[in-house]
Amino acid sequence: MSGDLHARLRAATAAAHEGLERDLDWETRVATLPGYRDLLARFRGFHAAYEPAIGTGLGDGAFFDPRRRLAKIDADLAHLGLDASAVAALPAPARPRFDGPAPALGALYVLEGSTLGGRVIGRRIAALHGLDVDGLAYYRAHGPATGPMWAAFRDRLETVADAAALTEAAVATFEAMRDWLCGRSAERVRAA
Numbered sequence: 001m002s003g004d005l006h007a008r009l010r011a012a013t014a015a016a017h018e019g020l021e022r023d024l025d026w027e028t029r030v031a032t033l034p035g036y037r038d039l040l041a042r043f044r045g046f047h048a049a050y051e052p053a054i055g056t057g058l059g060d061g062a063f064f065d066p067r068r069r070l071a072k073i074d075a076d077l078a079h080l081g082l083d084a085s086a087v088a089a090l091p092a093p094a095r096p097r098f099d100g101p102a103p104a105l106g107a108l109y110v111l112e113g114s115t116l117g118g119r120v121i122g123r124r125i126a127a128l129h130g131l132d133v134d135g136l137a138y139y140r141a142h143g144p145a146t147g148p149m150w151a152a153f154r155d156r157l158e159t160v161a162d163a164a165a166l167t168e169a170a171v172a173t174f175e176a177m178r179d180w181l182c183g184r185s186a187e188r189v190r191a192a
């Protein structure tokens with residue numbers, strides 16, 4: 001049935017999305033330019049750990065490579081004044097391991113989905129800090145292709161054979177992201 005797996009995945013992760021959206025406190029965090037930079041630095045660690053693991057598990061560069069966003073974050077951080085050595089020294093969570101395409105797609109669901117809400121956040125940052133392309137590449141995500149890329153991603157979800165592994169990885173990735181962005185380790189960085 002078309003869209004069935006996506007609908008189930010969305011339902012299974014709805015509470016996790018709600019929790020992350022609530023705890024992220026993004027409006028406060030992006031209200032100042034240093035705050036926005038700190039939040040991006042935190043996302044940088046997450047993408048640095050998860051993108052290689054997703055790439056390996058998925059084994060489909062043609063599909064995944066256009067969805068990688070680590071280089072976009074690095075470009076934004078450089079624009080905001082972090083030099084390459086400071087960027088390379090940023091903390092990252094433990095690298096996960098995805099055994100095969102189903103769990104890798106589950107993790108990618110979280111990163112790809114974040115491009116949707118990210119449009120709202122990006123518009124706010126642009127208005128607050130006068131950024132356009134430079135400094136906003138991560139939140140611009142796939143630009144005008146964001147909608148079509150999301151549609152193609154949803155189609156891909158329907159090809160997954162192991163729905164349990166897909167869902168389990170998506171929920172775990174939401175939880176790991178929430179801990180990394182909003183948990184105690186993030187609090188320590190924000191207080192420093």
Ligand code: HEM
Binds near residue numbers: 020021
């Ligand atoms: C980094 C944190 C976030 C992650 C990982 C994330 C993840 C996701 C995912 C996976 C989806 C797809 C749901 C589906 O299957 O249809 C989604 C959709 C959405 N998210 Fe988030 N989200 C995040 C933060 C936010 C925030 C802060 C907002 C509010 C500004 C938000 C607003 C939305 C909206 C409006 C959609 C639906 C967009 C549409 O259907 O066109 N998200 N998000």
